[in-house]
Amino acid sequence: MMKRLFIISIIFLISNPAFNQITDSKVLNLFASVKQLNELINRFNYVSDNLGNKLDDEFKTVISRENYILSLFNFENELLNDSSYQNTINKFIAEVCDTLNPLFLKRFSEGILAELECPVIIENREKLITLYLLPEIGENGSYKWIIKDIKTDLYQHLEKRNDTLVFINPLNNETGFISLQRIFTEKTIPVSNYTTDDFTIDKLSLFFNDIYTNRIKFTTVKNCTYYIFDIDGWVLEVEEFIRDKKNSGWLINNLQKKDITVTQFLDQLE
């Protein structure tokens, strides 16, 4: 399969006349790479080439949709050496390229989750947090990203502890709830232990407050992984591979046979 993938990549490159004028291999590789997520989607849907030009009949004669989709996988993923994973990919491609019922990714879809690994500065130390962003489509067909969730251990000290029994005593009201003074100054027991059984802290709100009060400084987005749920029963994991090769840019690094929605996927990350 790897040999087939390599041949595919060479074929489709040399078929594009725009490359004839470029002699620098580094530049050639940049042009050949999957430069944007939008490009991956258009290539997956067999709509355009690596320069955004609509695919013509000549191209389609040389490269089938099956092989074109295959070229969007990360060739250097060791999973590709596993025959069962190869079968999973073949099954997926066969399903997506079914002539009677071909399947496509939506160009602008709510079935995409962006997982961002971001270094932040807190108390002069760098820590990594993970933000989850989802697209939202408005009534007028508009599109935007929204911050949906955060994964971090920055607020672990606020989480409920199950190893200790603490409570506001049943007659504390008669003393004007005087124990609240101790509860809110004591640091050893999280205050959340004094809430309802199903209480959970809202990490996202805490993070926003810390950003707003300058306790945390956001620096940049270090890594981005997309999870695409557009094809029912499948989850595509897309990452950016920066390397001086034609098989680079935004590539499918993992494919899972999984019947799961974006919300269910987010819930399982907790």
Add this chain to the structure above:
Amino acid sequence: MKYKRVILVLAFFSFSILSFSQNKVAVNKESPVVDEINLSSSDIEVFKEKTKQKVMEFEQHIVTIGSKDEPDEKRNLAEREALKLFYTGATMETSYVEADGTIVKRARPIAKYLSRLKSLPYTKVVIKFYDIAYVTDFVKGPDGRYYSTATIIQEFTGFSGDNIIYKDITKKEIEIVIDLVEDKFFNEKQWKIFLGDIKASETRNA
């Protein structure tokens, strides 16, 4: 042949956009500047081509600004013209490959970047751009504007005399915005393309 066809298509669509502007967006004086007007898919395709023109215009200004052989007056003019292409508040991320291979990135307001480009510590700077690598499909934002991204590939060479001191190849992503702007002279609204933030997504030693 391919380029001739592109130029003809661009010329045709430039004319038709003007017609579109005059027929469809003439509004009364009391309308808000940004109306809920949708671009058709064929209009969007036209704007994709116009985006390439706008990006090429920017690239040409960068080449002029960076070139120490050009007279100061021309470089200053290019700097002013380049700035006009951008949305207010746009930033440019630059990247530099250190001797040990680490890549250092820094974001600056466009005006600062352009000013700094004129005074880089080289005796000669040559900036070369390849054909625009990719332009994404336009998508409508909640504010009624249309958004896209263009990928360009830039080669930067810095000289000290005849010696190349530094050379790199950078892939950059440029945010593109189409906005409905009021033309006070003609008292009508026209769609206009603006450039936004620019990210240096990948840099390699050349």
